[in-house]
Amino acid sequence: MTHSPHTAPPTRLQRVLASDFVFDFTRAPLAILAAAVVAFLFLVAILAPAVAPTNPFDPASLNLMNGFTPPMTDNMFTGERFVMGTDDQGRDLLSAIIYGLRVSLFVGVMSVLLAMGIGVSLGLVAGYVGGWLDNLIMRIADIQLTFPSILIAMLIFGVLRGIIPPDLRDEMAIFVLIAAIGLSEWVPFARTVRATTLVEKEKEYVQAARLIGLRRGQIMWRHILPNVIGPVLVIATITLALAIIAEATLSFLGVGAPPTEPSLGTLIRIGQDYLFSGEWWILTFPAVTLLALALSVNLLGDWLKDTLNPRLR
Amino acid sequence: MPDDSYLTVTGLSRHFDISEPWLARLVSGRGGRLLTAVDDVSFSIAKGRTYALVGESGSGKSTIARMIVGLERPDSGTIRIDGQTAFDPVSGPTQDSSLRQKLQMVFQSPYSSLNPRWRVGDILMEPIRAFGLISEETAQQRRVQELLDQVGLSAPDADRFPHEFSGGQRQRISIARALASNPHFIVCDEPTSALDVSVQAQVLNLLKQLQRDLQLTYLFISHDMAVVRVMAHRIGVLKDGRLVEENEPGALIESPREPYTRMLMDSTPRFAGGMAG
Amino acid sequence: MTTPLLHVDGLSVEFPQRRQRLQALDGISFTLEAGEVLGFVGESGAGKSLTGAAIMGLLEPPGRITAGSITLEGRRIDGNAAGVRGREIGMIFQDPLTSLNPLRTVGDQLVETIQLHLNLPAEAAGARAAQLLEEVGIDPARRGAFPHEFSGGMRQRIVIALALAPEPKLIIADEPTTALDVSIQAQVLALLRRLCKERGAAVILITHDMGVIAETTDRVAVLYAGRLVEDGLTAAVIAAPRHPYTRGLMASTPNLDAVSVDTVLPQIPGSMPGLSALPDGCRFHPRCDVALPDCSRVAPVFAHGVACHKFAAEQKGEAADAG
Numbered sequence: 001m002t003h004s005p006h007t008a009p010p011t012r013l014q015r016v017l018a019s020d021f022v023f024d025f026t027r028a029p030l031a032i033l034a035a036a037v038v039a040f041l042f043l044v045a046i047l048a049p050a051v052a053p054t055n056p057f058d059p060a061s062l063n064l065m066n067g068f069t070p071p072m073t074d075n076m077f078t079g080e081r082f083v084m085g086t087d088d089q090g091r092d093l094l095s096a097i098i099y100g101l102r103v104s105l106f107v108g109v110m111s112v113l114l115a116m117g118i119g120v121s122l123g124l125v126a127g128y129v130g131g132w133l134d135n136l137i138m139r140i141a142d143i144q145l146t147f148p149s150i151l152i153a154m155l156i157f158g159v160l161r162g163i164i165p166p167d168l169r170d171e172m173a174i175f176v177l178i179a180a181i182g183l184s185e186w187v188p189f190a191r192t193v194r195a196t197t198l199v200e201k202e203k204e205y206v207q208a209a210r211l212i213g214l215r216r217g218q219i220m221w222r223h224i225l226p227n228v229i230g231p232v233l234v235i236a237t238i239t240l241a242l243a244i245i246a247e248a249t250l251s252f253l254g255v256g257a258p259p260t261e262p263s264l265g266t267l268i269r270i271g272q273d274y275l276f277s278g279e280w281w282i283l284t285f286p287a288v289t290l291l292a293l294a295l296s297v298n299l300l301g302d303w304l305k306d307t308l309n310p311r312l313r
Numbered sequence: 314m315p316d317d318s319y320l321t322v323t324g325l326s327r328h329f330d331i332s333e334p335w336l337a338r339l340v341s342g343r344g345g346r347l348l349t350a351v352d353d354v355s356f357s358i359a360k361g362r363t364y365a366l367v368g369e370s371g372s373g374k375s376t377i378a379r380m381i382v383g384l385e386r387p388d389s390g391t392i393r394i395d396g397q398t399a400f401d402p403v404s405g406p407t408q409d410s411s412l413r414q415k416l417q418m419v420f421q422s423p424y425s426s427l428n429p430r431w432r433v434g435d436i437l438m439e440p441i442r443a444f445g446l447i448s449e450e451t452a453q454q455r456r457v458q459e460l461l462d463q464v465g466l467s468a469p470d471a472d473r474f475p476h477e478f479s480g481g482q483r484q485r486i487s488i489a490r491a492l493a494s495n496p497h498f499i500v501c502d503e504p505t506s507a508l509d510v511s512v513q514a515q516v517l518n519l520l521k522q523l524q525r526d527l528q529l530t531y532l533f534i535s536h537d538m539a540v541v542r543v544m545a546h547r548i549g550v551l552k553d554g555r556l557v558e559e560n561e562p563g564a565l566i567e568s569p570r571e572p573y574t575r576m577l578m579d580s581t582p583r584f585a586g587g588m589a590g
Numbered sequence: 591m592t593t594p595l596l597h598v599d600g601l602s603v604e605f606p607q608r609r610q611r612l613q614a615l616d617g618i619s620f621t622l623e624a625g626e627v628l629g630f631v632g633e634s635g636a637g638k639s640l641t642g643a644a645i646m647g648l649l650e651p652p653g654r655i656t657a658g659s660i661t662l663e664g665r666r667i668d669g670n671a672a673g674v675r676g677r678e679i680g681m682i683f684q685d686p687l688t689s690l691n692p693l694r695t696v697g698d699q700l701v702e703t704i705q706l707h708l709n710l711p712a713e714a715a716g717a718r719a720a721q722l723l724e725e726v727g728i729d730p731a732r733r734g735a736f737p738h739e740f741s742g743g744m745r746q747r748i749v750i751a752l753a754l755a756p757e758p759k760l761i762i763a764d765e766p767t768t769a770l771d772v773s774i775q776a777q778v779l780a781l782l783r784r785l786c787k788e789r790g791a792a793v794i795l796i797t798h799d800m801g802v803i804a805e806t807t808d809r810v811a812v813l814y815a816g817r818l819v820e821d822g823l824t825a826a827v828i829a830a831p832r833h834p835y836t837r838g839l840m841a842s843t844p845n846l847d848a849v850s851v852d853t854v855l856p857q858i859p860g861s862m863p864g865l866s867a868l869p870d871g872c873r874f875h876p877r878c879d880v881a882l883p884d885c886s887r888v889a890p891v892f893a894h895g896v897a898c899h900k901f902a903a904e905q906k907g908e909a910a911d912a913g
């Protein structure tokens with residue numbers, strides 16, 4: 001693009017607001033909706049202690065008499081009302097969902113960060129260094145890809161739990177969960193980053209950096225990484241949806257979040273027991289929340305992918 | 314060799330292994346294959362002068378350039394730069410960063426030779442910092458402005474990204490980056506073949522002016538005889554990795570000894586209306 | 591008056607974008623007679639390829655023709671070029687591999703094209719294919735070989751054979767030799783020119799090299815930022831270019847016989863504007879060294895083979911002097 005050489009360059013904010021990206025976004029109602037839902041849920045989760053009506057983990061706030069109160073009805077005994085009803089222990093379901101969302105999102109985001117860290121590093125090294133290291137990393141990736149990632153996560157979960165001393169298990173459960181999901185999702189990051197790195201490293205700007213005497217690590221980190229980050233963000237968003245569902249699945253199967261820190265998946269598992277005895281809300285509300293979250297994140301990821309793709313060169 | 318030579322290469326060779334993968338080789342029963350990209354090439358460049366290498370695609374021009382700046386390792390031969398040994402077969406490439414700082418390169422593609430995610434200012438700053446040339450921040454900034462000015466760009470351009478510039482402007486940025494480390498010697502590998510003629514003239518003139526102002530020595534690579542004639546004080550003709558002829562431009566162009574050189578010249582399109590300027 | 595082979599009148603092409611509509615071609619007009627070789631020259635992005643693509647009906651969506659007409663032998667072909675594409679108008683691209691199927695032998699590809707367009711029986715088509723290969727200087731015995739078994743120059747000659755196979759009336763060659771070495775470039779261009787002359791096929795040769803224009807074409811059209819700025823017989827334009835842009839283009843092309851290391855090449859300052867920042871008036875005026883006040887306000891009309899206020903003013907002056 002041409003420009004007159006003497007106008008001041010626009011500020012960063014102006015640049016962002018004027019970008020095609022923002023322009024496309026303002027013209028994609030579905031993406032705006034999805035982004036709004038995601039932003040809302042994140043906000044609620046972060047502010048949980050402030051926005052939740054009660055603290056569901058505080059035994060003092062529980063009253064067994066409130067058990068099985070349907071949504072928006074007065075409890076027969078105490079006369080209290082709960083927007084989403086209560087569970088068997090009389091715990092406010094809305095509060096449980098808000099706190100559960102917090103756990104789900106924490107696990108999801110942390111495991112994506114882990115997967116991203118591992119995948120991007122391995123992909124960069126495999127692509128840039130090449131040779132046997134590349135072969136080794138990519139063969140491991142290939143092998144891992146032949147198994148469903150939930151299976152891998154369960155396997156890693158089992159192994160890690162076996163390693164940890166029993167008295168620490170509950171405390172560490174969340175981190176084991178994060179490690180298991182993170183380790184099961186790094187492959188798409190590594191593959192994409194490796195492919196982009198292979199293209200980038202042949203470009204002349206990398207040669208120019210070598211001429212200046214930069215070391216491999218510096219070139220990978222400073223020159224190549226910024227050029228592979230676009231597709232990585234797309235994968236991260238899509239993986240976040242997968243990780244949230246993986247966490248819910250593991251928790252639903254009873255191998256995930258501990259009962260002391262129930263996630264959405266745990267709530268769904270608990271609710272399932274009551275579905276056919278008429279207490280539908282205990283399952284339905286956590287399930288709908290999970291669905292809204294996973295769907296919105298996924299929609300956002302798909303939109304990102306479509307929008308960024310033609311410009312990835 | 315004259316004493317005023319800045320760069321001397323002797324007996325430079327480079328082979329590439331272009332065999333099929335071992336499994337395919339096993340199946341087909343064919344052996345490995347070596348391609349001789351550069352074959353026993355020797356020449357020297359006088360200080361402050363331009364030596365041009367011409368030849369068709371695949372004749373080994375870029376490989377020679379890359380060996381000289383140290384991006385590619387020669388199989389044999391020696392490279393001496395400014396009295397220092399940059400490469401010899403026994404001790405390998407020198408690790409001396411003061412020598413590397415004297416050598417820079419301008420690449421062919423104005424599109425891939427600048428990191429698209431970096432601002433122009435950062436691109437120019439990188440060699441200054443990497444070689445530790447200037448430590449003080451404001452002095453570094455001043456140097457960046459000076460570089461931009463030298464190649465005919467303006468100060469606010471430092472805050473822009475490469476994609477905001479035209480091909481010719483990007484090639485100027487590339488030249489500025491090469492100048493940033495105060496080099497004595499610049500390898501220009503087809504710096505204008507991706508540019509339009511009108512812009513090519515700008516870049517060629519700029520390179521010549523910088524040579525005069527900064528006493529730069531150039532290795533200039535091109536497949537265009539006319540461009541080479543504008544730039545070179547001496548021309549080497551490469552064919553299949555060998556230097557088949559070498560001479561002053563006037564003599565080489567008026568009375569080429571090799572039929573290959575003559576053929577290259579005869580196939581250069583010309584038109585009578587062209588002005589000498 | 592006979593109808594010309596190809597008549598392009600006021601051709602305009604637009605690319606609707608997110609925020610604006612980019613006008614990539616603005617009122618391009620020219621005619622082409624049978625057997626004539628017309629060169630399109632101009633800087634990168636001037637609209638050379640786009641003009642070729644518009645004639646072929648190969649504009650990439652969302653690009654579309656917004657004004658003007660294209661007639662081939664008196665028939666309008668804008669809007670439905672599919673009928674003439676390949677058959678009456680052949681195309682040669684810069685990279686020969688884009689026009690060749692890597693998985694089929696060159697002989698098969700030739701025979702298929704001949705049969706598709708000429709309705710010949712298999713045997714006659716085979717003979718015709720062999721003859722075409724012979725004509726482009728490739729041993730017909732190699733018709734069983736695959737494209738990758740040939741060198742770049744040979745591939746481009748095969749592409750020429752392929753384009754000539756349906757006996758087209760017009761061939762559009764978009765930088766056919768840019769990817770080739772100069773030595774091969776000369777051969778390929780000479781071959782293209784000779785074969786088209788023999789068959790009476792017209793050629794539009796797109797290039798950015800004034801030297802190629804001088805050596806290969808009969809007429810030349812100079813494009814700048816989507817507009818035609820000069821058009822005329824090649825010899826006349828080269829002897830006396832009328833538009834300052836043409837002059838600049840020629841002057842900045844180094845001429846092997848006339849330059850030396852002491853030469854300072856004449857250069858055109860600046861660079862061609864992008865489509866999103868086209869200047870008003872004459873699009874060349876910011877780079878023009880003879881611009882008049884009018885040049886930045888009013889677009890010059892194309893007359894006497896050139897679109898230039900300065901030239902028009904000089905003409906008027908001469909006419910006044912003479913009168």
Ligand SMILES: Nc1ncnc2c1ncn2[C@@H]1O[C@H](COP(=O)(O)OP(=O)(O)OP(=O)(O)O)[C@@H](O)[C@H]1O
Pocket residue numbers: 329330331348349350368369370371372373374375376377536
């Ligand atoms: N890394 C490599 N591996 C294998 N072969 C190579 C490699 N680099 C170069 N070659 C081969 O070495 C030969 C010389 O290549 P080089 O790039 O030096 O040619 P060149 O003269 O610069 O050509 P061009 O004008 O096309 O840039 C070519 O045949 C090329 O295919």
Ligand SMILES: Nc1ncnc2c1ncn2[C@@H]1O[C@H](COP(=O)(O)OP(=O)(O)OP(=O)(O)O)[C@@H](O)[C@H]1O
Pocket residue numbers: 605612614632633634635636637638639640641650651653798864865
């Ligand atoms: N699909 C497209 N979308 C938007 N703009 C386009 C598209 N195709 C071409 N253009 C624009 O149209 C203008 C003319 O392009 P064209 O390809 O005809 O240039 P050219 O003269 O052939 O240049 P070159 O010498 O680089 O091939 C350019 O500014 C280009 O950016």
Ligand SMILES: [Mg+2]
Pocket residue numbers: 374375376502
């Ligand atoms: Mg090269």
Ligand SMILES: [Mg+2]
Pocket residue numbers: 638639640764
């Ligand atoms: Mg083009």
